[in-house]
Amino acid sequence: MVFTIGTLVLVSFAVSLMALVVLIWAISRSDLQLDQHDADTIFEAEARPAGFDDPSERTEDTRSPIGIGGEDLHPAASRQAVLFMLGMATLWLVIGSVFGLMASFKLHMPDWLNDWAPLTFGRVRTMHLNLVAYGWATAGGVGLALWLIPTIFGTHLRLPRLALLGGVLLNIAVAGGVTAIGSGWTDGLEWLEIPWQFDILFAIGALCLVVPLLATARHRQVHHIYVTGWYYLGAMIWFPVLFVVANIPGLHVGAQQAAVNWWFAHNVLGLWLTPLGVGAAYYLLPRIIGKPIYSYRLSLVGFWALALFYSQVGIHHLIGGPIPTWVVTLSVVQSVMMFIPVIAVAINQHPLWMGNLSAFRASVPLRFVAIGALLYTAASFQGSLEALRSMNSVTHFTHYTVGHAHLGAYGFVSLVLFGGFYYVVPRLLGRVWPMSWLMHAHFWLVTVGFAIYFVSLSIGGWLQGQAMLDPARDFLASMELTIPYLTGRSIGGTLMLLGHFAFAINLVAILAGRGAERMPLAAAPQPGE
Amino acid sequence: MSGKNEHPEDFGTGARDLQEHFEPHELKNPIPWPLIAIAATLAIWGGATLLFDARATTTGRDALLAQGRPEMTPSLVETAAQEGDAAAARSAALYDSYCATCHQTNGAGVRGAVPPLDGSEYVLADAALPVSILLRGLSGPIVVDGEVYDARMPTWHATLGDEEIAGIVTHVRGAWSNDAGPVSAEQVAATRAALSAELDRPWAGGAELFDAFGEFSETMADDQPEEPRAQ
Amino acid sequence: MNRALPLILLATTILVFATVFLVILPAGQIRSAAIPEGLEPYDAAETRGRAQYVSLGCVYCHSQQPRAPEQAPDTARGWGRPSTASDYAFDSPHLLGTMRTGPDLLNIGARMPSRAWQLTHLYQPRAIHPTSIMPSYPFLFETKPEAAAGDVLVQLPPEYRPEDGSVVVARPEALDLVAYLVGLDRTYPAATPDLRDNGYAEAREGEAE
Structure with a gap:
């Protein structure tokens, strides 16, 4: 048995490695007919000169994308679907972060708001997670995809009504699912709490969103699928499969269910939220700066290595747990292999914005995306290290992992989404953001707030883990020592929530018709600060 | 550009x-x-x-x-059995089934709810004291190791025989860090006889015990609450 | 990278490959194991109590998976032997957990078998551990002027009793939850020792960095 299984693991690892070698070899031989020129696809898909491009504050940049043939890439129906998703995502972000902050306060004020079951920690925390993961990040990421896919493919969104219907169903599922969790009706698995009855609705909604996006990809007017497109197409296929398999009720039980649970929960980060974020960053960074990414061929390694390795990392959540050693080890090794795609993405993205720091200073959307991309690298490196057995023994079961989860889901995905929203909404509405000071306030509140959040939890969590491993110390000590750090987290979280309010107010204002309209280029005010 | x-x-x-x-x-x-x-x-x-x-x-x-068998808190029953002392093993088993639920297998009690037995002056005092607590039970405030407990200990005289009570008290007095002498069934019988009329009335707390048994410990006299609080 | 179909097919293949290794093969291995002697299915009260545990989100602070002594001092803390997959044969949803804001609970029934203690602790954890950050669950209890026949009273230190002299009794939800907690006892000998992560069993040098 041991021999057979050990062999299987080696096979799995060897196959992943061989796939990587073949990929690198093929790229080196140029068999894939991919060259640096393809990185300019984004500048060619729409009739728009390459150059610094920040529609958040400069009215002349707010034009909706026009295809090469003169086609308006975002007619009214498409615009409606995108705005609906972005608006709902922001609503869920605000509600979700209110719950998150409540949960944070409850950890150092344990008797606060305890008289009503829906406000107990276990439920508030869970509503927070589901709102921000499926409401904010998913709806927001898909909303950006609804704008980006037509834009990079140089054609309008196909079946926009179906996409809108999908968006409505998805959001109803989130609202219903989270209400159910609050009332105590849950499937009980982390990341899969939403009752399967609502999951059906969610899956149908997701499908209604995926079909129009794939149909749009089929009708593309460009010679090349830009890297953003690979990430998006991959994610559109992966997520429905993951979501349906993991949510089939009654199929999984006990420790085996735990394996499915973490296979899903990590893949929903790695094969859904990550591609949505990396894909958006691959578009937004070069687009706003006006220059292509460093090495287009390298992006291919980044994408396929992500698919090969990330898909097998989930069981590192069960290190030291009741899952056969070989599965755990496989996930540990694949987690460490994640260094490869992450370095590839980092080489591609960071020199671009670091070499254009003046653009970085000038553009708030770019700042959000660039810092988000940087934190993607940081979160992934940290994740690979946390999967090492020696480090995992300390950090697992502690608040350190909560800090890590937020580094990925907030520092990376959410910041990229913020930047994306600030870029896309003005180009949809033809208006700049009405209160740019709120946008700046948002940036500083969430970056400073998140820095406090992350540092507090990382230090507190590490000390907590060391105390837990020390048999000479009472278990209670490991909890008691975290209180100051948990309080620090609440302070950071409060700043983040204030930032989200600033963001939401600005969005409501721009949707309500405020903000300077685009003027003819000649009459546009000269930018400059 | x-x-x-x-x-x-x-x-x-x-x-x-x-x-x-x-x-x-x-x-x-x-x-x-x-x-x-x-x-x-x-x-x-x-x-x-x-x-x-x-x-x-x-x-x-x-x-x-x-x-093989997991090491939870090492079972007292097993430890005693390994030492070949059948009586001790039986006493440890009695403790596990009647007492450990509240006082825990390690005799540490439960902070704020159940007083510890390990190191308790009531256990280590003259044997008649722990025996009479078992016989009559306890209902009222009691200070153990500087902490006030609102005790509600069951009355055991009807449930347990002299030999069983002797075994349990002997076990508790010798277990963990405790180091007090054994108690015989005869001693239990004598205490039972002396208490005869009051066996069904639980002790009203530390103060009453102190009154009944005098100064079995110098430190405790001042600690006891003046009046047993009404339940 | 100019055609969508091959990209989608390859992406799907990779996910299927991962699913085989992370889901299907472990499932086959775990589910073929026999249910250990000593593990009983949950009875009706325990099942209801488990549902309370799930619905209140206890799992977000309490794990149910003691680690091996080579990795962590769980056994020394009285949390029990390292668990194996077959210890969870009746668990759905699984409650392995990912956080230890509070202690591991897989063997809480063996460690704290007192129903009275559990009730007090659920009503107000700080009545027992003043520094505890566990939520109190007052909605699982009822405060009445006097206990009726069959009511289970919650024993409380004076400072946590209702001020008007009324008593606190457990609702059925609390009794079910406690039935589940005191029933949590996996202290029987480990079956299927292969079905757990034994990766710490050997000190290895390659792991240091």
């Missing part, structure tokens, strides 16, 4: 440097060799880890099998 003309301050030296940096590279070497080197290193590390863990699997399984 049109942006260059519009924003000279935005695309200054940094932008030009970048251009110079990556233009020559991209055609020759699309994948930097350090990345390939890192990939190769990781691959070797990964293979080694898999092999090591395959070995660990066997070792770990054998360890768990050898362990």
Whole structure:
């Protein structure tokens, strides 16, 4: 048995490695007919000169994308679907972060708001997670995809009504699912709490969103699928499969269910939220700066290595747990292999914005995306290290992992989404953001707030883990020592929530018709600060 | 680039440097060799880890099998049985079934709810004291080791015989860090007879015990609450 | 990278490959194991109590998976032997957990078998551990002027009793939850020792970095 299984693991690892070698070899031989020129696809898909491009504050940049043939890439129906998703995502972000902050306060004020079951920690925390993961990040990421896919493919969104219907169903599922969790009706698995009855609705909604996006990809007017497109197409296929398999009720039980649970929960980060974020960053960074990414061929390694390795990392959540050693080890090794795609993405993205720091200073959307991309690298490196057995023994079961989860889901995905929203909404509405000071306030509140959040939890969590491993110390000590750090987290979280309010107010204002309209280029005010 | 003309301050030296940096590279070497080197290193590390863990699997399984019965708090019953003392084993078993639920197998009690037995002056005092607490039970405030407990201990005289009570008290007086002498069934019988009329009324707390047994401990006299609080 | 179909097919293949290794193969291995002697299915009260545990989100602070002594001092803390997959044969949803804001609970029934203690602790954890950050669950209890026949009273230190002299009794939800907690006892000998992560069993040097 041991021999057979050990062999299987080696096979799995060897196959992943061989796939990587073949990929690198093929790229080196140029068999894939991919060259640096393809990185300019984004500048060619729409009739728009390459150059610094920040529609958040400069009215002349707010034009909706026009295809090469003169086609308006975002007619009214498409615009409606995108705005609906972005608006709902922001609503869920605000509600979700209110719950998150409540949960944070409850950890150092344990008797606060305890008289009503829906406000107990276990439920508030869970509503927070589901709102921000499926409401904010998913709806927001898909909303950006609804704008980006037509834009990079140089054609309008196909079946926009179906996409809108999908968006409505998805959001109803989130609202219903989270209400159910609050009332105590849950499937009980982390990341899969939403009752399967609502999951059906969610899956149908997701499908209604995926079909129009794939149909749009089929009708593309460009010679090349830009890297953003690979990430998006991959994610559109992966997520429905993951979501349906993991949510089939009654199929999984006990420790085996735990394996499915973490296979899903990590893949929903790695094969859904990550591609949505990396894909958006691959578009937004070069687009706003006006220059292509460093090495287009390298992006291919980044994408396929992500698919090969990330898909097998989930069981590192069960290190030291009741899952056969070989599965755990496989996930540990694949987690460490994640260094490869992450370095590839980092080489591609960071020199671009670091070499254009003046653009970085000038553009708030770019700042959000660039810092988000940087934190993607940081979160992934940290994740690979946390999967090492020696480090995992300390950090697992502690608040350190909560800090890590937020580094990925907030520092990376959410910041990229913020930047994306600030870029896309003005180009949809033809208006700049009405209160740019709120946008700046948002940036500083969430970056400073998140820095406090992350540092507090990382230090507190590490000390907590060391105390837990020390048999000479009472278990209670490991909890008691975290209180100051948990309080620090609440302070950071409060700043983040204030930032989200600033963001939401600005969005409501721009949707309500405020903000300077685009003027003819000649009459546009000269930018400059 | 049109942006260059519009924003000279935005695309200054940094932008030009970048251009110079990556233009020559991209055609020759699309994948930097350090990345390939890192990939190769990781691959070797990964293979080694898999092999090591395959070995660990066997070792770990054998360890768990050898362990057999898990070591929770080491069972007092088993420890006593191994020492070959059947009576002690029986007493430990009695403690496990009647007392450990509240006082815990390690005799530490439960902070704020159940007083400890390990190191308790009531247990270590004259044997008649712990015996009479078992016989009559307890209902009222009691100070143990500086902490006030609102005790509600069941009355055992009807449930347990003299020999059983003697066994339990002997066990408790000798277990953990306790080091007081054994109690015989005859002693229990004598205490039972002396208390006869009041066996069904639980002690009203530490103060009443103190009144009945005098100064069995110097430190405790001052600690006891003046009046047993009404329940 | 110019055609969507091959990209989608390859992406799907990779996910299927991962699913085989992370889901299907472990499932086959775990589910073929026999249910250990000593593990009983949950009875009706325990099942209801488990549902309370799930619905209140206890799992977000309490794990149910003691680690091996080579990795962590769980056994020394009285949390029990390292658990194996077959210890969870009746668990759905699984409650392995990912956080230890509070202690591991897989063997809480063996460690704290007192129903009275559990009730007090659920009503107000700080009545027992003043520094505890566990939520109190007052909605699982009822405050009445006097206990009726069959009511289970919650014993409380004076400072946590209702001020008007009324008593606190457990609602059925609390009694079910406690039935589940005191029933949590996996102290029987480990079956299927292969079905757990034994990766710490051997000190290895390659792990240091």
